[in-house]
């Protein structure tokens with residue numbers, strides 16, 4: 188990847204500082220790295236020659252090593268490390284490198300603000316953590332099984348770095364508790380400070396060793412350069428220390444140390460880690476062996492929840508009606524109800540809080556899934572496929588022709604009849620029926636028609652009943668209107684005296 192000019196980076200926000208460099212968040216997006224938030228690691232001005240040239244050469248080497256990989260290999264590496272992506276130039280010369288910015292969940296809140304959650308923060312006692320103000324945000328990682336899972340991820344990260352690729356055999360070099368960032372939900376790690384990584388065949392490499400992480404063969408001067416076997420020694424130390432808490436946890440060297448949280452390593456684990464820190468290099472396992480042991484150990488100790496059943500009260504319902512989701516489980520703390528369609532998700536539902544079912548109104552039809560959750564894992568099951576029934580809008584459009592009572596025709600009555608007592612005579616005026624007040628027709632609740640799911644027959648009968656009910660109410664309204672109209676007609680003339 189070609190070097191990037193520093194003036195393209197935009198506003199730089201400080202993220203952290205090491206002994207060699209200051210790391211900043213990059214303000215501008217760069218088309219070379221679409222959708223990435225980037226970090227700029229700039230060598231401190233205090234780093235002078237000959238160190239400056241050495242460190243910049245190491246950075247260029249790390250960028251070049253990544254450039255040799257195919258996209259799948261790069262993606263695998265990027266999932267476990269913030270690897271140098273490109274050099275950054277200022278005034279025509281290299282001043283540092285660009286890498287992916289560590290995502291926000293690898294940070295925690297401390298007394299001094301937000302900081303990268305480095306593996307070393309797991310070693311401090313609860314009292315120290317409280318004094319530093321990160322006791323709360325560290326809480327999830329305090330769980331022994333989360334630490335063991337982080338240890339497994341760290342061993343896996345080193346396995347990825349060590350993976351043979353053609354003739355390449357990469358050596359990480361400066362593994363220590365500060366160069367590993369951790370996140371806990373789910374447990375993940377990212378290797379930082381990857382600008383020291385070099386191929387084992389590169390005899391000009393200079394890779395630092397951190398205090399308390401020197402391999403015996405380097406101390407004893409049997410060899411000057413580090414390799415994958417020294418990496419494993421440091422990895423084993425970092426893991427054992429990451430599983431320890433309290434005073435001197437950062438100095439643990441013995442896998443049987445009481446500082447290591449009890450019960451995490453079984454006798455086989457103690458033996459394996461003892462061989463990993465053995466001064467006899469031939470006895471040291473590969474990073475992959477440590478990972479396999481740790482993964483098996485996590486699975487042995489974990490009791491993830493088990494969903495025994497999950498179902499919907501109705502699989503066909505009217506849009507907007509409630510549906511109840513029911514489940515049975517073993518060992519879940521909370522439940523999440525979700526659907527891939529429409530990003531529907533309700534989280535944190537108490538696993539035992541809704542024996543009658545939890546009501547949901549998802550915005551769209553689709554498969555509804557239930558996930559049981561506890562600290563050790565999740566279990567997901569389909570509760571069924573929800574289908575929405577849309578009742579078409581019913582517009583009752585009643586515009587009857589205006590009802591008028593026509594005037595009666597005048598009649599020429601024969602005289603005899605004229606002698607008869609006067610008959611009621613209707614007025615000839617036209618009387619309009621007052622406006623009809625149309626009744627409110629109650630909505631049809633399909634959910635109430637049948638349980639668990641309404642059958643087609645129930646549905647049609649229900650709709651039929653609703654129409655019948657509505658038409659009776661309309662009848663009544665018309666009758667009431669006609670009665671009103673009748674009352675407005677002129678009263679009949681009073682009856683005359685009886686004819687003798």
Ligand SMILES: Nc1ncnc2c1ncn2[C@@H]1O[C@H](COP(=O)(O)OP(=O)(O)OP(=O)(O)O)[C@@H](O)[C@H]1O
Pocket residue numbers: 202203204205206207208209210226228269286287288289302303365366379380381
């Ligand atoms: N990719 C990144 N995204 C966000 N913050 C980072 C990133 N890389 C490093 N940091 C932060 O910057 C700090 C310094 O980084 P780094 O350890 O690489 O510097 P360094 O000077 O090489 O350190 P050292 O003292 O180990 O030589 C880290 O402790 C971390 O807090």
